Amino acid sequence: MSLQSALEQLAAHRIKNTRASQDVFRNGLLVLQKKGLKKLGDDGWTFLEQLTLASIDVGRLDIADQCLQLIADKFPNSPRVDCLTGIRIEATEPPETALKYYADILEADSANAGIWKRRISVLRRTGKVEKAVNELVQFLDTFYTDVEGWLELADIYATCNQYEHSLQALTHVLLLTPQNPFYMLQAAETAYTAEDFPLAIKMFLTVVDMTDGDDSEQLLQESTPLGITVRAWFGVKLCARRIAQNTNMKSPSNTSLPKKVELLDELATERLRVAYSSSGQKGEIAKGRQEVFAWVAAPLA
Template sequence: MEFTSALQKLGGYQPRKSQKSQEVLQKGTSLLASQSFASKGDDGKHPSLWESFEKLLLAAMDQGDMDVADECLKVLVEKFPDSPRIDCLTGIVLETKETPETALSFYDALLKDDPSNAAAWRRKVGILKRIGKIDKAVEELCKMLDTFYTEVEGWMELADIYSSCQQYTHALQALSHVLLLAPQNPFHVLHFAETAFLVPDVPLAFKMFLQAVDMTDDEDQDGVSPGDTVPTGLALRAWFGVKLVSRLIPFPMV
């Protein structure tokens, strides 16, 4: 897994009990029990071994098995004592076992040593949101985005926070940065349109819903024109948005 991408995923990680994580936990515990990872990990022929430990740790967190999570973390810390990625995993485990204040102090220490650790910023913001300190979460997220402007996930999280507080104009401003950074993603265009509808900015919402339709409707899918197919997924949401907004537009009487 590419390093920056891995840190981004860890920054946004949230525990969830899924069938996949249960399967990873069941299969991965044999890796810990075998104790064969030490020799394999050092011979240079198993580059994905330590990534498997990370996946096992997160799967154990998902399933609430902190004994396995602690054991995986111990192995990874011993192998990579100065890794920002492992520091983030340590923080995730702390969030489960310790108080929010303890986890926040840990992330503050990480950021003091390395202000470029975007994953630590994201984890800190997540804790502040969970304990109800929304103003502080917004403040920290804005600080992060001042440093890491290209963090699309950060701008989306900021927009979600504003939307949860019904501050749709601010959410729209955050999403405008998302569109600048990822203009070809139809989901972002649709998200922008739906938020504009809530502002409400009807002309802007109508324009962006139509743009989302244009991006999600295939011109010629398997030889069938768009007019002869039933829209699904994002295309369906985009067309539904067009329908909602068109009801609010005062078309002139003919």
């Protein structure tokens, strides 16, 4: 592989924010061996950080140390260097050592967000979930707009089967990123798991509205649902069935029951039939078509 090709692939991974450790290490090592670091200019430091993480992932700590030393020499006392050093410590030292390293830094600079998040990660990974949650809540009180932090909190609660708390964390994510349909879908599925079906169906329909283009009825009929839109229609169908089974159910969030559940069920059925009637690429039959058709054809209640 040429040096230019390696540089292009590394840049592509940085743009897409993909880890791809094996590929990054292979290409990054080639750049180092062919002395291509100078060609990167100021981007060279980002490349070295990228290669440091990849080297740790694949177990080449010698290369990680080499890159980390170059970065530390250029940016002494940098918070990013502190984070990289902490990750390097996590790779070979006991968790207690890493936690002490992070605690010492936070004692001197409590606003170091990167170090705080690394500490929370170690706490969670070592099974200290309650302490991780407490620290994460404190972190979010300080850095409210950190979407990743709220997603982490939602995930921790979900893994502990505390779905209502998980949904509460996700509401903050939706406030911070109201145009992201993936987060809305995650919140809808969490609401469904928490058995708040009125709220869940409302959120699933919002996902459809965000991802299915124009509100025109004609365009909706002509379109073929794809990707997360199909998943959202499955959610609508599931919620409609649960609501039809108990029209007097109460919503934990006090969300009103939809007035025309039967029509929503019929629409979801039609949309799913359209999605699974698509011939797909190269004439392939949509996988699971017969199973889906049989499922949507089942009586509502």
